[in-house]
Amino acid sequence: MAGNSIGQSFRVTTFGESHGEALGCIIDGMPSGIPITEDDIQSELNRRRPGSSHYTTKRRELDKIKILSGMFQGKTTGTPIGLLVKNEDHRSQDYNQIKDLFRPGHADYTYQKKYGFRDYRGGGRSSARETVMRVAAGAIAKKFLKIKYNIQICAYLSQMGDIVCDSKNLDFIDKNPFFCPDPDKLDSLDLLIRTLKKEKDSIGAKIRILVKNVPVGLGEPVFDRLDADLAHALMSINAVKAIEVGDGFAVINQKGSFHRDEIDKNGFKTNHSGGMLGGISTGQEIILNIAMKPTSSIQKPCNTIDRFGNEVKIITKGRHDPCVGIRAIPIAESMVAIVLMDHILRNYYYHENK
Amino acid sequence: MAGNSIGQSFRVTTFGESHGEALGCIIDGMPSGIPITEDDIQSELNRRRPGSSHYTTKRRELDKIKILSGMFQGKTTGTPIGLLVKNEDHRSQDYNQIKDLFRPGHADYTYQKKYGFRDYRGGGRSSARETVMRVAAGAIAKKFLKIKYNIQICAYLSQMGDIVCDSKNLDFIDKNPFFCPDPDKLDSLDLLIRTLKKEKDSIGAKIRILVKNVPVGLGEPVFDRLDADLAHALMSINAVKAIEVGDGFAVINQKGSFHRDEIDKNGFKTNHSGGMLGGISTGQEIILNIAMKPTSSIQKPCNTIDRFGNEVKIITKGRHDPCVGIRAIPIAESMVAIVLMDHILRNYYYHENK
Amino acid sequence: MAGNSIGQSFRVTTFGESHGEALGCIIDGMPSGIPITEDDIQSELNRRRPGSSHYTTKRRELDKIKILSGMFQGKTTGTPIGLLVKNEDHRSQDYNQIKDLFRPGHADYTYQKKYGFRDYRGGGRSSARETVMRVAAGAIAKKFLKIKYNIQICAYLSQMGDIVCDSKNLDFIDKNPFFCPDPDKLDSLDLLIRTLKKEKDSIGAKIRILVKNVPVGLGEPVFDRLDADLAHALMSINAVKAIEVGDGFAVINQKGSFHRDEIDKNGFKTNHSGGMLGGISTGQEIILNIAMKPTSSIQKPCNTIDRFGNEVKIITKGRHDPCVGIRAIPIAESMVAIVLMDHILRNYYYHENK
């Protein structure tokens, strides 16, 4: 039944619904003595915050983080860290008219069928609002990874619809509301979002995630492999429908003589593997791609049924993102940070017995 | 450290190396009263067995399964099931010459760096031979799923190199050594394998997995979602580099009005989601794709280093598959069966409180 | 590292320190559709609340519970339940003078040595204040157990110092501040506490826990046995030093012909086992005893060292209970409730497949 924890040595457990009182999480296993401030977390939350640009949902949430425990004199104590964000701008009345309807593409149907009862306000627990706490926990993991290992996790928008952003100007990513690394694509992206808004429609996206300075040796085969745990963590994000490691689906048409990454005295000569072999990090850059589906929360009417089986037309009101792929970028980074943090702690015996 | 278990309520733990004494597993959480025979398991093992056709490795292993516990009078007792397969045809001397070398594309490098020491014979634990026990455990899960829910899991080769097998003649899958659903593609596949053998090279593959009769309601959001657990289980298979659920990467260029699966009184009208919404099964067919990399175990020489850092040329001897994607098909089915079994048990409260 | 969760299907994770902002927990795995109110929890919290009588610590905390998630329209939704209690009356300045000292009998020494750094205010995480959230989570478990199975968990003070309370007038337990079942012992208990206060000393206690209406079949041998999980949960309470199941230590001098509980058509004729055989509940009353050590927080001076190794005299100020065994009673009940709840959910397949 329980399913709201991730990680083993570094374990994140979250709670909270879209229109409930608050969102919160407990971070258990954080080492002591690490300096963390609310600002460290807030700055990451601000990156995914709704209402931060007109490309995303108009819901305005301050997402003000509060650290409730696990800290003393500015440093972590090794005890669990409790985090809280209050919900402010929840217009629950928007949802009364859909309380008995199943919005296509949403989890309304499956939650109703599983639990026999559901909080229909804004999708309840199935709302992407839940990811606030993923980002908050990820911020703490990122800080540790940065301080102790100089690990850098960077995700960006690599495709939206048919607009491919393949430049790798990583410095530009945080300087535009699309998290796009290619300055030349901003106009096209802007136009696409405007068009979708007019059409009351949405679009999918591809996100690329790169991780530098990963120590060699992370991952616990054969089931708790690093790649498997990353796949789990990324697929647990709402709207993710596909994951690639390294060359991903391109391997189908590759030959072994091409794909295997040869080695010389300077290290690996290529990185088709994406930084993991046998489920263990090689020390190279970790390379991942994910695909985000277009949000189903659009104002274009469609067909559905109510929970009594009657056919009805539905228009999803509320305030939503035309491309959830944009705001998913800090979320994807956070999930990667949480997994790496967990595996660093799990690997500590080997890390120190070198 | 520990990482060789998968599942929570139905938990599979495996051991064994390519050239060790034996491979084994413990299946913990199997309900009592289910009729299981060694033949149920053996027939699945035979599907992945090496040496079964000239399209796969020439290593000949009987893979004779032995049930050691958990059964009485032909039925499961609810206690853990111990399974054992002895290794027979291990020519360990093939590997002496590579004991200090890192075969590119293999886990030699990462195991050496992580553990400081490794069983170099045939890749040791990182060998695909480990998957024997995944298939054995999967056979038991499949039997339960079939008896109790009539769940049918079917995987097939949907692409090898650039040969796409898109016919869906599922009955044909088990009638050819490629697990290919399209009779018209057998000649091309045969030619491709022959060519690769001559070239001493290998090729990647795409596998499609379909699951029918899945009950609605499986999956425990937000982290132990069914899609996330499937991604974990599939990515834990050696050589898997990518996973798609439903429309997968195609969603990048889809609009929300297209992707969302509308509903009428007969149920969902389409299945772009691949049978899960919000991480919970919808009751529709589950649709998954995975990409398998080309094996690195080829006899074409390449560059590498030894564990002392010296540059050397290496030729991987031993007996290997030109396309590991073929034998991975029963393995993929097994991992899906194990995950579904686990989630059915985890969901039992709701299953029965309807 | 992570160690602040208990349970598998019903999992409780807590955070919070004695003098931090707040205490909180996440209850994951709670079935949907169960009516729960803040009053259900508050009434249990009030039973363990400090300042409720002059027999316990004078620290005054309202311990006002707030449910933050997992509820809708008065019923659980099946999603995680977030709970919060703010700390109000924390006089942290009481602790400045001991910030570098190790109070004998407390966890100051071990926290300092383990984490290299500690929140010294009131013991930080090692304070019994952490148990607020055990009681809150236990209240929710108790409600489910009561509604669905009519399970009744009752703990009482069975001994304090050499005062044995062996009457079993269970109705009287909640009518006196000692949770004592024997009206004739109140005067002695009162006198003992007064004497201890004068002596600036404390005393140990024995608590007996009885559980009625437990379904037969709970427990997952051989490691997740019900008795083993109960022992784990009870020993995790601060100050518990011993646990007995059924006849406990008396079995050392019992013969097999006496101890084994014979059966006739009306069921078991005796209950030496304490309601479990082979780690599985028999359906009889579960009988447990625990021993609580005398609190070390007393104002009698003693010898210790500071964290630099210098010998010093120490007097523990702050406000403390002369017998922590009194307030531990609702805590013990809660831990038993949490374990039973977890095992009921874990056993659901068998519960329903009868």
Add this chain to the structure above:
Amino acid sequence: MAGNSIGQSFRVTTFGESHGEALGCIIDGMPSGIPITEDDIQSELNRRRPGSSHYTTKRRELDKIKILSGMFQGKTTGTPIGLLVKNEDHRSQDYNQIKDLFRPGHADYTYQKKYGFRDYRGGGRSSARETVMRVAAGAIAKKFLKIKYNIQICAYLSQMGDIVCDSKNLDFIDKNPFFCPDPDKLDSLDLLIRTLKKEKDSIGAKIRILVKNVPVGLGEPVFDRLDADLAHALMSINAVKAIEVGDGFAVINQKGSFHRDEIDKNGFKTNHSGGMLGGISTGQEIILNIAMKPTSSIQKPCNTIDRFGNEVKIITKGRHDPCVGIRAIPIAESMVAIVLMDHILRNYYYHENK
């Protein structure tokens, strides 16, 4: 459902029934590079082996251990270790006559009620024969603890019936079949066992467990405390009915000024706590006591019912120990070793970041 694993970073999973083919286990999380031989395990197994003296059961089992994986060139590889012992001397026909009866004091009733079906031969999974694998896994943990930390775990018979063995001549323990530290009590013990055999009865026992050289800092509060995990592990042994840490039940009548262990520059002056404070090891000796019930497998007739509810007389045949407390001594040591091993690995970050 699954319940046959113990430990998190060092995880032991077992299988096997009294009269099945074999007993086995998987040890997952064992660090690499540790020299282990089958003799290391065999010598521990021989200490608990049935038929080793006339004070224990006459069942004769060689309990010949076989290591199947996880080793290479005499050292552990970091991959899971598979262990196997075949059952040899199982006289299953002894049990045909009790196949429908519930032996009082055994788990027959609870297994039947839980699983609806049971392997009645020798108690099946509920037999103490299952503990062979606990001792095998414990032997491996002990070896690591000895080599890396010089940790020494010593258990002995401290009481049988009313014979108290309070001398602490630990060197004598392994020199007599009772694991008794007091040479003066051998005659009394011998006489008691002979008398019980004549009476066809059995007796309980108390075992004391001492652990030297435990590093300070082991244990993960607030639930995965070291004392709580030890209580769990010890209570999971068949026939254990009570556990004490340090002064145990004696604390009920102790005062705080007596119990708290004062500290001076040479360390703790006393050890009432039993080597743990706040659930974390202090570095002092760990002191534990457990009580073992008298075995119910005696040939004295008693009353029971069959699985159809009919009242019957039953005599338990088979070959059994008059005092299971004797053979439980190496088992208790093993469980403690497994828990310490797990906590050492879980604590590695702090161990190395000192």
